[in-house]
């Protein structure tokens with residue numbers, strides 16, 4: 001009988017292949033005494049492992065394609081730097097000599113000592129760097145015990161076409177595994193909105209996360225089917241199931257190939273309604289992918305990535321240079337620059353080591369953090385305004401929740417405008433300012449935001465997190481993540497209606513906008529601007545072109561009137577089959 005393992009599909013598509021298990025979870029090591037005359041050999045063995053680890057990581061670094069986001073390569077550089085640091089190269093040697101113990105044990109003792117130091121740090125960002133130490137230590141330990149390496153240790157032949165099953169994968173490992181030709185991956189932990197998930201989607205790789213306990217149920221070498229669209233991994237499948245999945249895979253391949261013709265076609269529905277189809281980007285290089293996919297512009301540029309993976313804060317000039325590079329790269333297409341959405345899981349260097357919040361996602365995040373720390377915010381506002389002199393730039397404020405907050409932000413922007421005017425620095429005085437609706441309070445009072453802003457954008461990732469009270473990075477509750485929950489749909493509808501009432505454009509830039517299963521639902525709700533990952537753009541455009549909004553509206557109204565998940569699911573199926 002076939003075995004079905006469920007998780008969260010974070011991209012779509014089907015992969016069929018052999019299982020390749022990556023042992024990325026904790027490594028058990030034990031203490032062994034070393035005779036005094038053998039200490040020299042043990043130290044040499046440890047140093048050889050460090051050299052091998054460096055070689056492995058350099059190979060990983062060289063194998064990563066140039067198009068890989070810079071923060072991923074920086075991540076590997078950080079690990080390489082750690083392998084040069086005396087805390088990992090010299091201290092364990094001292095421990096081997098003092099304690100006459102094996103290298104593995106010495107390294108473990110040093111790791112535990114570092115963990116204690118990191119634990120006592122007030123700065124939440126620095127505390128998260130312990131994860132990097134753990135990754136590097138695990139790599140060295142695997143070399144010492146001669147076990148299977150984390151990503152980067154296998155030959156391409158072993159991995160080509162394989163479905164990797166791991167406890168968890170870092171974004172860097174994901175990029176490398178993709179380069180090594182894996183067909184897809186399944187991880188026990190992780191949520192659909194993690195950095196690894198966003199990367200898998202950008203790379204168009206079928207993947208499932210948050211499956212829990214997969215490794216006990218799946219054996220190395222088993223042939224499995226990974227159906228990311230359904231979020232399932234099937235093992236022990238019959239020949240006829242395999243055949244049917246191969247057919248589905250071919251059909252999907254064929255239809256994706258056919259979508260290329262849509263690159264230069266307009267996003268217009270069958271009944272002639274024009275839809276703006278924009279792209280989400282995190283890094284400057286994503287802009288090329290957005291242009292290649294034929295995006296009408298950028299609907300979400302996540303600037304906080306500029307502040308992450310570094311020990312300092314980019315100043316106004318550095319930010320300006322970055323924004324201008326993106327604006328110029330777009331050659332006249334519009335861009336929506338979101339002010340930094342730092343805080344919660346997105347740590348940055350100079351957050352002053354403030355107390356660690358009990359609920360970081362409900363704490364000083366995004367605009368709250370910016371208004372509290374205007375020293376950090378002002379240079380960004382200046383840089384965005386200055387960039388607006390060179391192209392069609394819109395500014396977007398994340399996580400707004402009240403009128404007071406909105407007024408304070410708008411006053412600050414006004415103040416910066418006057419400052420730049422006074423200095424004779426060029427900027428677009430009419431640069432549109434918009435806000436993200438991602439807190440239920442903001443959705444419920446969307447008219448307030450629509451009255452005062454030039455545009456709204458619905459951030460469903462957070463709107464769902466806050467509406468359903470599910471931490472988006474906690475995989476134990478991702479099973480509750482449900483864009484079709486009646487509460488979520490009603491909030492979305494309220495925001496769209498508020499925009500229509502005040503004639504303010506409403507866009508959606510959360511992941512829901514990039515999932516073609518929901519395109520018709522959103523069209524029928526009146527959404528006319530979508531901002532999606534570049535890899536999802538053509539599929540969404542295809543659905544738009546094959547839809548007649550007038551036919552969608554009655555079914556969508558039935559969906560909105562229902563509070564029965566089964567009925568909503570069935571109606572959505574009917575909508576997508578129209």
Ligand code: PEP
Pocket residue numbers: 300302341438458459460461462463509510511
């Ligand atoms: C969202 O919350 O939907 C969103 C687009 O913002 P982010 O995912 O960056 O929080």
Ligand code: MG
Pocket residue numbers: 398438459461462
């Ligand atoms: Mg958000």
